[in-house]
Every structure is written in structure tokens, then in C-alpha cells.
Amino acid sequence: MRTKTRLLLPAGVLAAALIGVACGPPPPPPPPPPPAGCGAVPASTPGPNTQNPIPSTWGVNGRALATAVIGNRVYVGGEFTAAVAPNGSQTARNKLAAFCLADGRLDTSFVPNLGATTVTSVNALATDGTNLFVGGNFLAGTSQLNLVKVSATSGARIAQFAPKAPQAPVLDMHFAGGVLYAAGDFGKIGAPPAGNQNYVGNAAGFNPTTGAWTGWFAGTNSVVNSITVSPNGSSVYIGGNFIEVKKPSQQAAGQPVVRLAKLGAAGAGALDGAFNAAGFDARAFDLAVSGDNASLFAAIGTSGAGQGNRIINFNATTGAQNWNNSNTQGNGEAVEVIGTTLYAAFLGGYNNPAAPLPLNPNNYRLLGINPANGVNTQITAFQPAVVATNGVYDLAQGSNRMVAVGDFTAIGTTTNLRGLAIFG
Numbered sequence: 482m483r484t485k486t487r488l489l490l491p492a493g494v495l496a497a498a499l500i501g502v503a504c505g506p507p508p509p510p511p512p513p514p515p516p517a518g519c520g521a522v523p524a525s526t527p528g529p530n531t532q533n534p535i536p537s538t539w540g541v542n543g544r545a546l547a548t549a550v551i552g553n554r555v556y557v558g559g560e561f562t563a564a565v566a567p568n569g570s571q572t573a574r575n576k577l578a579a580f581c582l583a584d585g586r587l588d589t590s591f592v593p594n595l596g597a598t599t600v601t602s603v604n605a606l607a608t609d610g611t612n613l614f615v616g617g618n619f620l621a622g623t624s625q626l627n628l629v630k631v632s633a634t635s636g637a638r639i640a641q642f643a644p645k646a647p648q649a650p651v652l653d654m655h656f657a658g659g660v661l662y663a664a665g666d667f668g669k670i671g672a673p674p675a676g677n678q679n680y681v682g683n684a685a686g687f688n689p690t691t692g693a694w695t696g697w698f699a700g701t702n703s704v705v706n707s708i709t710v711s712p713n714g715s716s717v718y719i720g721g722n723f724i725e726v727k728k729p730s731q732q733a734a735g736q737p738v739v740r741l742a743k744l745g746a747a748g749a750g751a752l753d754g755a756f757n758a759a760g761f762d763a764r765a766f767d768l769a770v771s772g773d774n775a776s777l778f779a780a781i782g783t784s785g786a787g788q789g790n791r792i793i794n795f796n797a798t799t800g801a802q803n804w805n806n807s808n809t810q811g812n813g814e815a816v817e818v819i820g821t822t823l824y825a826a827f828l829g830g831y832n833n834p835a836a837p838l839p840l841n842p843n844n845y846r847l848l849g850i851n852p853a854n855g856v857n858t859q860i861t862a863f864q865p866a867v868v869a870t871n872g873v874y875d876l877a878q879g880s881n882r883m884v885a886v887g888d889f890t891a892i893g894t895t896t897n898l899r900g901l902a903i904f905g
Contacts (some may be wrong), residue, residue, distance in 0.1 A: 516592035518552040519581035522880040528819035529849075529883050529904035532865035533893035537567045538585025540899020541578065544871075544885035548901075549606035549613065550879025551633045554579045554588055556613055557886055557901055558603025559874075565899050576603045579636070582880055585903050593636035595619055595629050607654035607661060609689050612639065612663055616651030627651050628663060628687070644692035646685070653767075655717075657710035658746060660686045660695055662717060664705035684708055684719050686750070687879070696720060699751045701726055707779075709745060709768040711797065716753065717744045718777055718797075720765025726752050740764055741779070741800070757802040763788040767875075769823075770797055770818045771852060778823055778852070780813030792816065792825045794855055806855045808832050811846075817876040819883060822861060823852040826873035826885060831864075846872035846891065847885060865893035 524826045543561030550556070556579050563571040564578045564587045572587060579591035598620035605616040613633045619626055628651050630642035647667025655662045664684040684705040686697030699705060701723035703892065708719050720741050740763060743756035763784040770777055777795040788871075792813050794803040811829020818824075824847070832846040849863030867873060869889035885892070885902045892902050 492546070512749070515716050518875050519586065519588050520583050522553055522583045522882060523532045523796070523905070525881045525905050527881045528822060528824070528878065528879075529863060531893075532863055533901035533905065534885075534895045534896075534898065534904050535585055536895050538901055539567065539580055539587045540576070542571060542899070544814070544874070544888045545900035546602065546604055546874050547606045548875050548877045548886045549608050549609050549886050550582060550877050550882075550884060551613065553582050553880065554591070554633065555582045555877070555879070555884050555903065556580075556606055556633075558606050558615065559886070559900070560602045560619065561900075567897060568743050576600045576617070577636070579633075580901065580903075582884075582903060583880055584843075584902065590634065591636045593631060595631070596640075597626075597629075602650075603656045604650060604652050604665075605663075607656045608633070609656050609661075612689075614654055614656065616654050616663055616665070618650040623783045627665070627667065628692070629690070633714070640674075641690065642692040644687050644694070646682070646694070652705070653707045655709050656689065659689065660697065660746070661689045662686050662697070662708050662710060663719070663874070664692050664708035664719060666704040668716075668808060678887045683721070684717075696748065697746070699726060699744060699750060701742075704780075705837075707768045709770060711770045711774050712772055715746055716774075716797075717741070717746050717750060718768050718770065719781060720768055722764055739793075743797075743800070755798065756800040758795060761788055761793075761800075761802070766812060767815045769818050771818055776803060776852065778816045778818065778825075780816045780825060780827065782812035782814070790827075790829070792823075792827075792850065792855060794807065794852065804855050811872065814872065814874050817875040817878060817883070818852065819878050822850070822863070823850045823855065824848070824863070824876055824883065826876055826887070827849055828872035828874075844868065846887075846889075867892050 489514045541561035542563045545557050545559040547558040558577045564574045577593040579588040601618040603617040608613045616628050626648050649667040652665040682698045683701045684699035686695040702725040705719045705721040741758045743753040744750040763781045765779040766782045767780040777797040779793045781791045790805045801872040809827045813827045815826040844866040846867040849861035851859035868891040873885050873887040883904045
């Protein structure tokens with residue numbers, strides 16, 4: 482008689498073996514996180530060389546409202562809580578994240594710390610070329626309420642930059658001539674002039690190292706949505722919901738303006754009375770000045786007297802309108818001059834009656850425009866279809882690339898986007 486050999490195993494080992502047989506092999510380990518840091522951006526011509534953003538970029542899980550480029554990184558701010566990989570996996574990033582400009586992947590070495598216990602939104606980003614300034618709506622935080630400076634590589638807050646204001650949301654910023662100009666709805670800056678406790682700021686200049694107020698202010702009677710500085714550094718343009726700009730020498734009646742004004746960049750920011758946008762009564766959500774300082778481009782949103790939802794080219798000296806493109810079907814949100822093209826972004830779509838676009842006009846939320854004559858037939862071939870809940874909120878350029886952010890899911894033939902598009 483043949484005997485049977487028995488293999489005796491400890492109970493735990495036997496149980497593990499039986500579970501393995503019953504449930505199959507263990508799942509593979511998760512993929513490693515993307516490497517920290519960003520490589521060089523491939524050489525290319527300035528701006529988009531195609532209507533299709535680079536594929537397989539990361540994005541965010543909420544609205545992206547602002548973007549800026551420093552070197553090989555693109556920074557995105559908004560209302561999100563996580564960065565999202567192409568496969569849908571998420572990495573926590575509270576309202577601010579950095580991505581590589583070359584391929585769109587998350588830069589894991591940048592972990593922002595805004596020094597606030599609650600960050601409702603990041604609305605504006607600016608840079609001095611080395612560091613990143615972040616403006617938004619930060620609640621119950623440090624004395625740097627709503628305006629902070631962080632390391633562009635690590636995201637750590639730079640405590641030396643410690644402005645005492647603004648204490649209400651920052652909506653836009655521009656760095657030029659060694660000054661950080663910030664705009665929003667933040668009221669008083671510094672001590673009110675004698676006898677006028679209603680003195681307000683809403684746009685002010687800050688020392689980029691310490692955050693101290695430089696003494697420059699706009700003194701508007703209502704919110705400033707947009708601010709930009711001319712390339713020659715001599716002038717600051719502001720747009721918003723204000724109808725008056727007050728200065729210490731003009732406190733009795735103020736200087737009447739209609740939601741768009743030009744001020745000097747030096748000193749306290751004297752109002753330029755030669756600039757008069759007569760007949761204009763709408764809110765500019767973004768501004769850009771041409772390289773020759775001759776034209777002021779404005780992305781126009783809500784209207785007070787029928788000039789909302791359009792892109793306008795103003796004479797940068799006189800304020801007269803060179804052209805007025807009224808074919809947008811929603812707020813103008815952003816304008817950016819790259820080379821010889823004006824790029825415009827907006828919500829709601831675009832309709833071109835002189836040369837009808839082939840697809841649903843509601844898809845067209847990002848266009849290239851001939852800056853010399855931006856009406857109808859002067860729309861360039863850059864008119865990609867944009868699939869979005871609302872549209873594109875901001876544009877930036879750097880390292881010969883253009884970046885668009887918003888709440889879109891596809892642009893051109895590039896799908897699986899999550900609010901971030903990088904054009905090579």
C-alpha cells in the first residue's frame with residue numbers, strides 16, 4: 482500500500498494561501514508620483530503654433546481663475562482643492578498648484594502655504610521673475626490677509642513680505658518697475674487724508690520685498706477688477722465698477738471717470754486727465770497694452786450702458802475707441818498680446834456675422850485677433866472649439882508658450898482637460 486505524504490503548514494500560512502487562491506493575485510502597487518521639478522521647455526515660435534493644446538496634462542478639480550508663468554513652471558490659482566492627473570487620480574492642492582510648462586504634469590516639489598486657515602479662492606497671480614505673488618480671498622489668516630508672496634520652487638510663504646492691507650479680496654495684480662500693483666475691493670490704504678474718512682483705495686502699490694505700501698493708490702469709489710502697467714512703465718490703467726477717482730487735491734468732488742482710468746505709475750498715481758473713455762460704461766475684467774504703448778486692449782464684461790460683453794481697443798493716450806468687437810456672447814475675461822496677435826478669452830461664446838464660424842458659436846471662447854482691426858473678418862485662424870461650463874478665465878505667456886485656464890474639458894481636438902491648457 483502506497484502511503485500519502487502530507488504537507489503540514491501552520492494555520493496562518495494555510496489561511497493566507499487559501500485566501501490567495503480564492504481572491505487571485507494581489508493588486509499591483511500604485512504608480513509612483515511624478516518626479517519633482519520641471520525640465521526645460523522645448524524651443525518653439527512664440528504663442529500657439531496649433532489650435533490643440535498639448536495632450537495628457539494634469540488639471541484641477543474646480544474652477545481655475547488665474548495663471549502665471551515663471552521659468553519652466555506654470556502656476557494655477559482658483560477654487561479647487563486638488564490637482565488631477567490624466568487618469569483621474571488626485572493630489573491635494575488648496576487653491577494653488579504648479580505644473581510643468583513642458584508637459585503639463587504636476588510639480589510635486591511646489592506645495593503652497595498661504596499662511597491662512599481658510600482660503601476661499603485665489604483670484605490673481607503675479608511675479609517679479611523670481612517669486613510668486615498670490616492674491617485672493619483668504620479668511621482668518623495672518624496679517625498678510627488676501628495678499629502673500631511664496632517661493633516659486635517650494636510654495637512656502639515668504640514672511641518678510643508682510644502687507645498690512647488689503648483686508649478684502651484682491652482681484653488682479655501686475656508687477657512692473659519694482660512695484661507690485663494690486664486691485665480689488667479692499668477699501669482704505671494707509672491713513673485717510675484729513676477730514677475725509679470715506680477715502681478709499683481699491684488699487685494700490687506695494688513694495689515687493691517688505692509689502693509696505695508705496696504711497697501709490699487709485700482712490701476709486703468702487704471695485705477695481707483689472708490693473709495693468711504700460712510696457713514703458715509710465716502709466717497704470719485700471720478698470721472696474723467705479724465712476725469716480727479721488728485724490729487728496731480733488732476730495733471735494735472727485736474726478737469723474739466711467740469705469741476706466743489712466744494714472745501715472747510714479748508717486749501717488751496722478752490721474753491722467755488726457756485719457757477720456759467718453760461713452761464707455763462697462764466693467765473691464767482684464768487689460769493689456771500693446772508693445773508700442775499705443776493701444777489699450779480691454780476684455781469687457783457686465784455693462785452699465787450697453788457696451789458690455791465685448792473686446793475693445795482704446796487709444797492708450799486719449800481713450801478713444803480704435804475698434805469695438807461686439808460679437809462676444811458673454812463676458813470678456815482675458816486679453817494677452819503675443820507677437821503680432823491679440824488673444825482674447827471669454828464666457829458664453831462668439832458669433833461672427835461677417836464670416837460665420839462652422840460650429841456652434843457657443844463653443845468659441847478663445848480667439849486670435851488682428852490687433853489693428855479686431856472686427857469680424859480680422860479674426861485669425863486660431864479659433865478652437867472650447868467645451869466648457871462657462872469658458873476661459875485667464876491667459877498667460879512664457880517660454881514661448883501660451884497658457885489658458887478656466888473650467889473647460891476640451892479645446893480643439895485635445896480632450897480630457899481639466900481647466901488647464903498649454904499651447905506649444
